Amino acid sequence: MEVAPAANEPLIMALPKGRILGEALPLLARAGLVPEPAFADEDARQLRFATNIAHLTLIRVRSFDVATFVAFGAAQLGIAGNDVLMEFNYAELYAPLDLGIGRCRLAVAEPEAMVKDDDPSRWSHVRVATKYPEITRRHFAARGVQAECVKLNGALELAPSLGLCGRIVDLVSSGATLRANGLVEVERIAEVSSRLVVNRTALKTRPAEIAGWIERLRAAVDGA
Amino acid sequence: MTDLERLALLPAGLRDVLPPDAAHEAAVVERLIGHLARRGYDRVKTPLIEFEDGLLSGAGAAVTHDTFRLMDPISQRMMGLRADITPQIARVALTRLAGAARPLRLSYAGEVLRVKGSQLRPERALPQVGAELVGAEGPSADAEIVVMAAEALRDAGIAGLTIDVTLPTFVPALCAGLGLGPEERVPLRRALDLKDSAAVAAAGGPAAAILAGLIRATGPAERTLAALGALALPSEAVVERERLAAVVARIRAAAPWLGLTIDPVENRGFEYHTGVAFAIFAAGVRGELGSGGRYIASFGAGGGEPATGVTLYVDTIFALLPAPAAPRRVYVPDGTGADQAAALRGAGWVTVAGLGPVADSRAEARRLGCSHTLIDGAPAPVAPNSRGRAHG
Incomplete structure (x- = not known):
């Protein structure tokens, strides 16, 4: 599935450190998203990581912070457990896709x-x-x-x-x-289980691009 | 912390707006309300505080938990500080202006006060500009409000505007059509609010397949309408879908430049709406610039009137607009003739009068943040103060 390129606007995806990361990476790879090698290194001091997609950057934060980064629009996409979503109940978040990982x-x-x-x-x-x-x-x-x-x-x-x-x-x-x-x-x-979370404003203002990512990941989950 | 610092601390979510921001904000308000006035929306002004039972009746019920209350020592009745101006406009329309010709077009500007801020908007005092169209039904009225709001923002200088059109009545109509009871709708509503397709599948019952389709259909307007058209809907929901399509077609025709998305399952913040509603976004801006939609303007026990309206969030809008160029300020030393200063003001200068003799008028001009001082009857530039003027 083709994702409409944004007009050079950066896209940031927040991923949780630890347990879920190992399960998330193969899923992202199936969706066509591969981070730079340093991402897999848990000891790396780096916090932002480039990917094979030029305008898409990954950030690695604590699992509770994924929801906060995405709710405030600092990241447009993220992966967070529904435990975190239930705890914060952020009105600015959507969780359109159950990734079926981190169960x-x-x-x-x-x-x-x-x-x-x-x-x-x-x-x-x-x-x-x-x-x-x-x-x-x-x-x-x-x-x-x-x-x-x-x-x-x-x-x-x-x-x-x-x-x-x-x-x-x-x-x-x-x-x-x-x-x-x-x-x-x-x-x-x-x-x-872990969900794909999406910032509300991002979904409204970059609908084709964000929906494209949701569909890509949906296909990756269904194909698993 | 010194005593002075402690006294200067304001309650959470409240703040002083300093120069030049205060003037900038006022200019944005005037510009927005001016746009509404030019379309025949007459300005009304309602009090900051009124009796609670009136303030919270009808559409005001939605802000019951956001409203500050205090006791009126005169009448011994409870009063509320407005957390939303729309219910006040409804009151005015249904009482004092009950005899005015319909459709009634009214606009307002003012501050609202909330008990607590939201995550994205921690402020508790919010300046708002809005318009209400009372006593009009149908897609033309819905579209008029959306297009007017978008044009007001575009003319104020906001680029990349997107309207997210929602239909808070659609899911209830769908649930009713499929025979889902109120008990089953509660977990479903929560799942839909999060667009959580897994939870919708679990809680949706007979509506699960259609609702999953709706979540996936959310997006660019034409795509969503096509997807909605392809769904097999119960007749109650078909009526809603057609209302939506008619409004969207009118908005498209009147404002082809406007970004348009449709979210048929959005409900948060639209609880009191009875038809097509919307939120205004702009590319790269966190949160909404405004929102509105169709509701029943009602007051007290009497029946209501169909109405639609919009509220624009001035604090967000004003932060997006570049500050206007600072006007030229000239220091007018003590002893300068009054007509000379008046003539300068007439020519567009801001005059800052010296209140007593000073040794060096250039230095004094600089100290007071003036760009010029009056020398031999004409404004002469002064080198800017290295610290510059304090800008908030």
């Missing part, structure tokens, strides 16, 4: 010892450590439970055993990390 789930977990006399239907107030305070509050509020959130940026599994909180809300893929820390998944909040 995991967002779940509530608690220590094994707690599970046996715990009845989730009787919770009235919980203290939860999470990277996702908004989703957590919304999730518990919808059930009429007051959630007091402790925002952490990592090593959540430590929090219950050290008495920081009773429960955690975190991404779970295999469950191995939970098990290794004596935690059990008790509730599933959402299935997570």
Whole structure:
């Protein structure tokens, strides 16, 4: 599929560092987008990377920041998990395509010892450590439970055993990390996968070009 | 932080506009409202604050959560600071101007105040210019507002304008036609807001295939209309599609230079609209320059009138326009005749009067940011101050 060239206007795509990157690159390659070799080097200090497409630049940022860069129009395209989209709920973002990568789930977990006399239907107030305070509050509020959130940026599994909180809300893929820390998944909040995100203004002002990229990536996903 | 600095700090989202920006902004407002006035939209002025129940009735309900409130100590009733001027214009049209000939064309300029800013627009006080066309239905009225707004912006000097035409009534009509209940529409609405095709497929039920088609059809107007035409729609939605096509055709004919896209699933920010609506974008500009569309102008319990209108976001627009050339400023030393200064002003100079004798009028002119000083009855240029004038 041909993408209409913009009048020399640069196009920026934000990709998340870490886990998802390894799955995203083959997908992008199938869509005809190949970054310069330095992109694959996790230790590179460089933050912007050229691609085989002259006006398209990749930036590599933290997964939560992808949504922010795209929402504010600093990048026109990006790849972000729907966990991040649910947390920020940015009105300036569209997520037109499920890329089917980075699959995991967002779940509530608690220590094994707690599970046996715990009845989730009787919770009235919980203290939860999470990277996702908004989703957590919304999730518990919808059930009429007051959630007091402790925002952490990592090593959540430590929090219950050290008495920081009773429960955690975190991404779970295999469950191995939970098990290794004596935690059990008790509730599933959402299935997570990575989405192609698009800045709203970019889609309105460069419709043919942006739609072209959505279609290219759709074809790459369908062909997988 | 010193006490002075602390006192100078304004609440979040509020700011002072300094020279020369304040004058520039006022000039942009006059230019935009002048364009509306030349098309027969008569200017009205409504108060900054009024009773809450009136302010938030009808279309005003959409800004209930954005409105500052305070108690009127005189009437003991709750008042609201306007967060949107459109409901006030509706009130004026339906009450004091109820007897005026329809269609009624009104314009306004003023500030609105919001409890909190949005992500892209953290400001809480926003200058706006707008127009409302009350008591007119049909595609000609819808197109008049869109074309007028686009031309006003083009004449003000904005390039690369794009109008995104939306139809907030389309998805509800489609859902009704396919028998989707209100319960099923809530998750669907959220998925559509994000154009999340995976979630739409999951929540869409019988509408999933058509809605996925709609999301993919979003884009350049002609392509979208063709794609919409190819979809098998229930009759309720066909009526909406035809309304949209008629409006788009009229806009195209009147403003072939204008970029035109259609987004049949957009709803965010258009919750109170009852027909064709739109948002205005410009190439390379973050966020909207204005928005508007069809609604029911209503007030209190009485029935409403069909109306359409536009609001232009002056703060965004003004930031895109180059500042006008600074007028020539001449320092007029103390003791210069009043007619001489008046003659200079008549010739287009800005005169800055000296209030007492000074040793060096050139230095004084420089200090006060003047480009010239009056020497032997004629303006003589002074070397610019190395610091220049403070520009915001």
